[in-house]
Amino acid sequence: MDVRTSIKTNWGNFSDKYGTAWEQLLTALSNDFTSSIEQILKPGTDAVDIPTIIVKKPIIIDFLRSTKDRYGYSFLSDMTAVDEEGDPRFFVVYHLMHLETKARVRIKTRVADGEKMPTAIPLWEGANWAEREIYDMFGIHFEGHPDLRRILMDQRWEGHPLRKDYPLRGYQIFLSPEPIDPELLS
Amino acid sequence: MSKDGSADFFTTKLENVVNWARKNSLYPLPFGTSCCGIELMATLASGYDMARFGAEVVRFSPRQSDLLVVAGIVNLKMAPILRNIYDQMADPKWVISMGACASSGGIFNVYSVTQGIDTVVPVDVYVPGCPPAPEGLLNGLLRLEDMIARGETHAHRRMKSPDGKTPPTPLPAVSSMDAHPRGSEQRKV
Amino acid sequence: MSDNDKSNFHDVPLDIARWGFPAQYDITLKKDSDDIFDDSRVIVNIGPTHPAMHGAFRCMAKLNGEIIEKSYSEFGYTHRAKEKLGENRTYHQFIVYTDRLNYCSSLINNVTYAMAVERLMGVEVPERAIWIRMMCAELSRVIDHLICVGISAVDLGAFSYFLYGFHQREKAYTLIEKVCGARLTTSYTRIGGLMADAPEGWENEVREWCKETREVIDEMDKLLTDNRIWLKRTKNVSVFNKEQCLRYSYTGPNARAAGVDIDLRRDQPSMFYDKIDFDVPVAQNGDVFDRYYVRMEEMKQSLNILTQCADRIKPGPIWSEDKRVRIPDKDVVYNTMEGLIHHFKFFMTGFNVPAGEAYTAFEAANGELGFYIVSKGGPAAHRMRIRGPSFWHYQGLDPMIKGGYIADLVAALGSINVIAGELDR
Numbered sequence: 001m002d003v004r005t006s007i008k009t010n011w012g013n014f015s016d017k018y019g020t021a022w023e024q025l026l027t028a029l030s031n032d033f034t035s036s037i038e039q040i041l042k043p044g045t046d047a048v049d050i051p052t053i054i055v056k057k058p059i060i061i062d063f064l065r066s067t068k069d070r071y072g073y074s075f076l077s078d079m080t081a082v083d084e085e086g087d088p089r090f091f092v093v094y095h096l097m098h099l100e101t102k103a104r105v106r107i108k109t110r111v112a113d114g115e116k117m118p119t120a121i122p123l124w125e126g127a128n129w130a131e132r133e134i135y136d137m138f139g140i141h142f143e144g145h146p147d148l149r150r151i152l153m154d155q156r157w158e159g160h161p162l163r164k165d166y167p168l169r170g171y172q173i174f175l176s177p178e179p180i181d182p183e184l185l186s
Numbered sequence: 187m188s189k190d191g192s193a194d195f196f197t198t199k200l201e202n203v204v205n206w207a208r209k210n211s212l213y214p215l216p217f218g219t220s221c222c223g224i225e226l227m228a229t230l231a232s233g234y235d236m237a238r239f240g241a242e243v244v245r246f247s248p249r250q251s252d253l254l255v256v257a258g259i260v261n262l263k264m265a266p267i268l269r270n271i272y273d274q275m276a277d278p279k280w281v282i283s284m285g286a287c288a289s290s291g292g293i294f295n296v297y298s299v300t301q302g303i304d305t306v307v308p309v310d311v312y313v314p315g316c317p318p319a320p321e322g323l324l325n326g327l328l329r330l331e332d333m334i335a336r337g338e339t340h341a342h343r344r345m346k347s348p349d350g351k352t353p354p355t356p357l358p359a360v361s362s363m364d365a366h367p368r369g370s371e372q373r374k375v
Numbered sequence: 376m377s378d379n380d381k382s383n384f385h386d387v388p389l390d391i392a393r394w395g396f397p398a399q400y401d402i403t404l405k406k407d408s409d410d411i412f413d414d415s416r417v418i419v420n421i422g423p424t425h426p427a428m429h430g431a432f433r434c435m436a437k438l439n440g441e442i443i444e445k446s447y448s449e450f451g452y453t454h455r456a457k458e459k460l461g462e463n464r465t466y467h468q469f470i471v472y473t474d475r476l477n478y479c480s481s482l483i484n485n486v487t488y489a490m491a492v493e494r495l496m497g498v499e500v501p502e503r504a505i506w507i508r509m510m511c512a513e514l515s516r517v518i519d520h521l522i523c524v525g526i527s528a529v530d531l532g533a534f535s536y537f538l539y540g541f542h543q544r545e546k547a548y549t550l551i552e553k554v555c556g557a558r559l560t561t562s563y564t565r566i567g568g569l570m571a572d573a574p575e576g577w578e579n580e581v582r583e584w585c586k587e588t589r590e591v592i593d594e595m596d597k598l599l600t601d602n603r604i605w606l607k608r609t610k611n612v613s614v615f616n617k618e619q620c621l622r623y624s625y626t627g628p629n630a631r632a633a634g635v636d637i638d639l640r641r642d643q644p645s646m647f648y649d650k651i652d653f654d655v656p657v658a659q660n661g662d663v664f665d666r667y668y669v670r671m672e673e674m675k676q677s678l679n680i681l682t683q684c685a686d687r688i689k690p691g692p693i694w695s696e697d698k699r700v701r702i703p704d705k706d707v708v709y710n711t712m713e714g715l716i717h718h719f720k721f722f723m724t725g726f727n728v729p730a731g732e733a734y735t736a737f738e739a740a741n742g743e744l745g746f747y748i749v750s751k752g753g754p755a756a757h758r759m760r761i762r763g764p765s766f767w768h769y770q771g772l773d774p775m776i777k778g779g780y781i782a783d784l785v786a787a788l789g790s791i792n793v794i795a796g797e798l799d800r
Contacts, residue, residue, distance in 0.1 A: 038322045087303070152298075152299065153263070156260070161297055161298070167297070168295075168296055168297065169295060169296060169297055170297045171260055171262065171267075171297055171298075172262065172297075173265060174262065174263075175266060176266050177266045177267050177270065178263060
């Protein structure tokens, strides 16, 4: 038994609080998407804190929609990416929360460098800026995103700072303020 | 002043008088971007009350202010804007760099942060601290007032120099922190 | 960016900008500048350094008369690469960076970060440390809310109201100074413990402060809540309803103002929140007034929690016994060889965190603050994702203010309490 699921100073005992709800979820989801699930990591046995499902990229939006609409994990807590330096290079990570039980599930998908991800904006409008941030920081393009610009860095910035090969001190200096684009208001 | 009205003694005195007036009527422009902005707010509010030292009226327009208090981080996206604001202020103008981030980049020696705003605007007083306590900022303000009274600020040097520009101070172009190749920060322990 | 180009970044001299800025800036407009004023629309730019923007961010709004037709927001003016630093600093060194996330309530960030790493390592913290952490978190929450309601009242013209809160806030900072010596950027927690124990009698001072603050909050309540001007400026202004809140991942007081009943202190009880009685105030309308009033009520609840904690806190150890994270005591360091080596190893190389990943969320003053740490073993994280609530709240600003008056933009922005440090990270 992994010690991190039974710490009383945090979130309580995971399995006590949520019972076997997440196991039912995992069974149901793996029945629905048999061939498209790469791996399922379970708290208690694997080194994760919440159930983690790694799915294949083509069905990610269907998978998220199913988790959201059919199983009630309808709150997008967080969306981010991880540079794994492997092949495929990136993980895009969604953290979903169930609004009634407040149980969480993590859904990951692998993306290669230069590959495009489908956008999750139809499901959560809040994913808009999260995707822009992932684009800015990792250079992952999102297909169907209405406004895929840089969000934290200057629009003229080169490279993607959170990639592992970007130097920590890779300064880029611009002598004029960031240009204003009136197209955005038309 | 001598009885024949010779001007030598008088002009020196006038400069002192003008400097005395300047130092006691500073109009700060709070350029608060992050944590230091909160402490700047505390310094301006009751309790510490910066008004006691002649910097009472806070102006948010660069045209109406002569003391730029840069409180907090100025990153590379913000640096041109800071310069823009500085250029819009009328001379004589002074700059206080409040906090470690503004003074040197502080703990943020990273790709997005200016390593000290003295690479962008000439700074008169650096106030260390992360963030400085309000007492620290008040001390910095008093130091600036002393400097104004003695005529030792960048603004005074600018007024005295023939082309109206501050002679560049002999600061090292790159700080000693950057002596080793950048980007080799990755900890491999 | 190809690998060859990488070296270019090293060659950029940092002092290019020193005296080299041109006098005139070319603020490049892609279209002819006449075109932006077509059919009597006016574009208003607020920020990045505007007194009404709480921090450095920008909002561009296209106005028809006084009505906002469309707007967009820009930020990143205080981006400090904390996520990248999380990959380059040891877990211990990263504590100081968490202070600078939401600098109005840095203790909550400290506590959440410490919990995140402890969760990843399986470290348990002794009871007293947890009680102190809870008190610190609630103290910061009150400070944060006082600033939020105070400043948003200043923005709408009620200045003296702000001074009431500010006075109490200074006293709270004195309490925080007593435990950690700093006012704002506290760095109080350590992985597996606390920097220092709270001084004797601290909980009594907190209790007294709670009593005083409760009176002040009641006074503030009387001063502003029924004020006719205030009601006109806030009621049914910048409404963000429940459905929108869920779509935009709103959490914290902003979501509760619209009827989204999430409070992670109650729903995912970390620390000892399950042993404490407190209510979660939830409003229905989701307008500026509700966001203000939920914060007022939450402050009362926080004071309630603080008093209960002060009653239940007992003397005891503040450090976990786990040898991996325990910073050796000073007398051991100075007097024994092993202690000195332990100390040296701890601070020079840091401790190893087992491989794994965890997402730890806690109810910060603004909403769900999450640390998603991916560890591959070793003393530094592989990925340190910080989920700042302000990032998601600021995203909802544009739909929130659409169709409203430009003057209400200030009210909306003040009420969602966007903190730049947490927005840009």
